[in-house]
Amino acid sequence: MLSSEVKRELQAVVGPDDVRDDPESRLAYSYDATPMYQAMPDGVVFPESTEEVQAIMKIASRHRIPIVGRGSGSNLSAGTVPVGGGLVMVMTKMNRLIEIDQDNLTATFQPGLITKQLHEAVERIGLFYPPDPGSMHVSTLGGNIAECAGGLRGLKYGTTKDYVIGLEAVLPSGDILRTGGKLTKDVAGYDLTKLLVGSEGTLAIITEATVKLLPLPEDRRVMVAHFTDLYAAARTVSQIIAERIIPCTLEFLDQGTIRVIEDYAKIGLPADMAAILLIEQDGPTSVVERDIERIAEICRQAKAAHVQVAQSREEEVQLMSARRSALSALARLRPTTILEDATVPRAAIAPMVEQINRIKEKYGLQICTFGHAGDGNLHPTCMTDARDREEIERVEKAFEEIFDAAIRLGGTITGEHGVGLAKAPFLEWKVGKSGIEVMKGIKRAFDPDGLLNPGKMFSKETRRRVVIT
Amino acid sequence: MLSSEVKRELQAVVGPDDVRDDPESRLAYSYDATPMYQAMPDGVVFPESTEEVQAIMKIASRHRIPIVGRGSGSNLSAGTVPVGGGLVMVMTKMNRLIEIDQDNLTATFQPGLITKQLHEAVERIGLFYPPDPGSMHVSTLGGNIAECAGGLRGLKYGTTKDYVIGLEAVLPSGDILRTGGKLTKDVAGYDLTKLLVGSEGTLAIITEATVKLLPLPEDRRVMVAHFTDLYAAARTVSQIIAERIIPCTLEFLDQGTIRVIEDYAKIGLPADMAAILLIEQDGPTSVVERDIERIAEICRQAKAAHVQVAQSREEEVQLMSARRSALSALARLRPTTILEDATVPRAAIAPMVEQINRIKEKYGLQICTFGHAGDGNLHPTCMTDARDREEIERVEKAFEEIFDAAIRLGGTITGEHGVGLAKAPFLEWKVGKSGIEVMKGIKRAFDPDGLLNPGKMFSKETRRRVVIT
Incomplete structure (x- = not known):
């Protein structure tokens, strides 16, 4: 009170x-x-x-x-x-879209604006704001900025930090900090804009933001490929990139996820598949058609069991429904759904999925994995019950091993969800003691009394790293 | 000693x-x-x-x-x-290109590697590292990272900070800091990678870097347009963007620059032109051809006096020679050449050039302006003589007014050259008192004893801002 x-x-x-x-x-x-x-x-x-x-x-x-x-x-x-x-x-009452500047290709808004509303406003005039976190229908842009939200289009278009170019923020003192502007190039001092993006409310309260926009791609096309072999699916991802094609999205569903979705949505997914890739390309029509054709050919050469290019928007919606219903399908299995986001370099997806499967077996848990294969951002998702303390202990141990495995493969403890409270005990695993010390110093520079979102990002105690053999 | x-x-x-x-x-x-x-x-x-x-x-x-x-x-x-x-x-002895990772589309190198050598190495295998500072034939990538180097391709491809995704750096304590990795998505703590880019050697010494690469665009095309009216040229820049075309480069030469180049290189530039735009587009051949045609049409509608699309690589070299010889042509006029980089939002280029011309007249100086019109990054260049103290005082006053004018137009004191010693007295004009305080706090977090590149970025005294009426 x-x-x-x-x-x-x-x-x-x-x-x-x-x-x-x-x-x-x-x-x-x-x-x-x-x-x-x-x-x-x-x-x-x-x-x-x-x-x-x-x-x-x-x-x-x-x-x-x-x-x-x-x-x-x-x-x-x-x-x-x-x-x-x-x-x-x-911040939800500060939700005004202040300006779309068509000369400078920027949008300026208050932090409470809903992500999807910005998408719609700029797309209406042929412009494009790429970051598309799964929560975009409800999430605020201020929250996206605080967390550096990612999304499906990260592979080709990057994440929130690649678009924020100017911020107004309020420091704990009440002073205003203004960073960047409608500028592609600005090297006046340290890049406080990019530092505030992903700072999780621990440095300042963002009150206004300017993002850069792109021209809306004129066309897009969706396709799907089913694989009986996990490694063949992973190799296909690498092969697409090796052919110098960067798709807009390149999503992955593992066997566990496929089975749960089919059980739930009855959309005809074959239960014997080891992996499904959902691929979208956008751009000028001629390029999209050429790229999708080449990707389909790469999938066929990789012995995909089934390759299907959507021939209409309806078919596209149908193909994408598997990915879209993944979380809902998984969430209905057990009372508690824990969606993680261990992330690895793209080339390490197959070994990472194998590690997750090994760890799941070891702890006797139900973990399904889906996510953004193109950028190595996987979402191992555990269906459990928060009331079962014994099981939750196993879940925690399993995720510790998953984070450790991700780091060993050159990855990170979080690709797009943030550290917050949940991963604070693991931050040092990724950034090291010197990284933690420097970050704490940065925190002090903005918030000397530690009033902004205390307890987040930095943990009193780093979890002891279990040595996996 | x-x-x-x-x-x-x-x-x-x-x-x-x-x-x-x-x-x-x-x-x-x-x-x-x-x-x-x-x-x-x-x-x-x-x-x-x-x-x-x-x-x-x-x-x-x-x-x-x-x-x-x-x-x-x-x-x-x-x-x-x-x-x-x-x-x-x-750092020039630490110049090894450690790895080009074709699966993850990354390159990893030591800081002493020459920028152009990385370009050549990746382009040989169909990959692309976009940042192209004017000094790229001699500059090191470590220097590019420390300064967040820009270049001609900034409009479409961004600058150095948009490519650096992982760093190894040494703190004054001798401790190693490792940030990021071969990851598109990584939100484990504050983004120290982007913070180190552009930190001008004041936070840590970079010893290794990983950058992301793109597929090499399959084609490119160059064109030029001459204008008798400065505003028509500037409106053309806006019009190209308004048509949702983002060229790879969009360079601008003002009348003063055109005359000096012609006097020096005798390449047939008309001395009565108010501005020249040099435009390059890259991408898939069909897209490049369509874009260049549309841009040429926009230039004609804007009453360009002359529009020419290069029909061969030789013609392209010839068209680009004006831009390439700009600095050499200007530099031979007087003993000292001061190349500035006041930067404004793209839509403010014409008023900015007018301000520069007004200030040049006011102080009786020779200032020619060329630069990257597409991203608002102008290079007002003053030909002067460092030995003439009286003139140099006028030069300094003129540049102060130029910085002030840039900020008033929503711009910045430096787009790609950095603060260093030269602009430290002006940093507060852009970032404000609270920005300076926060940046000094960040500096302390990395370098508590102030041993790294002292005197840079932060000035003992901020220049009093002259009020222009």
Whole structure:
């Protein structure tokens, strides 16, 4: 609960309706999309302008109250769970699309804007904002920026950080920081723009962002290939790249996922397949047709059991439905679904999937893997039950081994979900002691009193790394 | 001069030939490509391995000796002038191309590798590393990374920071920092990779880098358009983009530059033209041909006086020779050539060129402007004489007004040359007091004793900003 003094001060800034500390509101913002994490905030505040954010930050700093910035709460690393109490600052009322600048090919917006709304607004005029996280229908762009959201198109188009070129952010002091601008080139000092992208609300609260846009690709085409051999599917991914083709998306489903989807959606997926690749190319029509033809030929040469190029938008929707229903199909199996995102260099996908399967067997768990094969970003997904402590212990051990395996293959503990609370104990495995020290120093430079999203990214204790033999 | 103790310790690490403190060596590394800046180092050291860099850093830290990392010294912001004395650490002996990974589309190299050599090595096998700074025949990739080098292809392909995905760097403590990897997606902690790119040797010494590569575009085509009206040329740039075409390069020469080039090279450029645009598109042949045709049509509709599409590689070389000879032509006019890089949003190019022309008249100076119109990165270039103190004062005042004008138009003090020593007094104009404070905090996180490239980026005093009316 907020002290009456703090509550009064906040009410003076945002008005009585936009500060809440009733139990229902606190409960509603005590969790996010990440299973098994919850913590009650002392209050919730809904600013409507940068000035209000500044005033709130000053109040919080004076009273040493933690601030957890939050959009729709769709993150998967417990990044917005208020584990240190304090205020959850919900940015959803600052949701204005300020400008689409067609001369400079940029869009400027407030952080609460829904990702999909930006997509629609720019596509309507022939422009394109590529980052497409799975949550894009509900996620806010501020959240995408805080987490450096990825998505299906990462292989060809990169992720959120490749598009954000200017930010307005508020520091804990209440001071405004303005970085970058409508500029392709800007080397005036350290790149604070890219540093804030993916900083998970631990450095500043983003109040406005400018992203670069691309021309909307004029055409696209979807195809699917089924493989009876996992390595043949993985080799096909490498072969496509070796032919100097970069598809827009290159998605992968493993056998476990295929079976669960078929069981759920009855869309005719063959249960004996070891892997399915879903491939989309976009660009000028002539290039798309040529690329899709060549990819289909590569799949056939790799002895794909079935290769199908969508001949209509309806067929495309049908082909993509397997990938789209993956998470829903998996989620209905058990009460708790843990979606991880261990990521490896593209060429290491097959050994990574084998490691995941070995670890799953070792711990007697149900783990299915799907994800973005083109950029090595896999989502091993565990169906479990949070109430079963014994099983959850096995799940935790299994994921520790999965992170370790990813790092051994030259990968990382998180490709697009962020560190948050969930992976803080493992960050040192990837970045090393010197990386942690430098990052903590950066944190101090922005937030000397540690008020912004405390407990995230940095853990009190690094998990001891199990040596796998 | 180095103390005999320090010299002995350094010799024990790199051998007697790779530590120098004779006056000739010190003089040779007392300046870089930036006119009018010089300072003598106490010594010069040439490491040959990461381990040697670590040992040198430990010695320097123990003795509190500044370290200035340096490649070929081709930077234009006095970024490697050892203004705090100490050791210049020349990375040119660490110049190995370690690996081109065709499965993951990455290249890994030591910092002393020459940019052009990487271009050639990857293009030989159908791959592409886009950043192409003007100095690419002599510049090192380590220097490119330290400065976040841009180039002609920035509009379509971005700059160095868009390609660097993994780094090995040595901190002043001698500890190694490893960031990123062969990964499109990696959100494990703050993005230290992008932070180190463009950090101008003030945070760590880069000892190895991994960059992502693209497939080599299969074709390219060059064209030129002459304009009697500056605004018509600028509108043409906007119109090309408005048609959703992103050319590979879109270069601009102003009237002053055109006249000087013609006077020097006699290539038949009409002296009455207000501006020339040089345009290149790359990609699949069908797309390149279509784009170039459409661009030529846009130029004609904009009443270009002359539009010419190169019909052969020879004609292309001829068309490009104007842009290529710009700097040489300008440089022969006076003893000192100052090449600046004020940068504005693309749509503000015409007003920016007008501002530059107004300021040039006001101070009675010879300033010609050429540069990368597509990304708003202009190079107003002043022909002057460093020995004429009175004129140099006018030059300095003029550039201050140019920086101010760029910022007022939503631009920046430096698009691709870096802050270094030359622009440190102006950094606050772009990033504000809070930006400077945060950046100094970041500097402390990496380099608490301020030993890495001291005096760069941060100035003791910010230049008072003149109010232009």
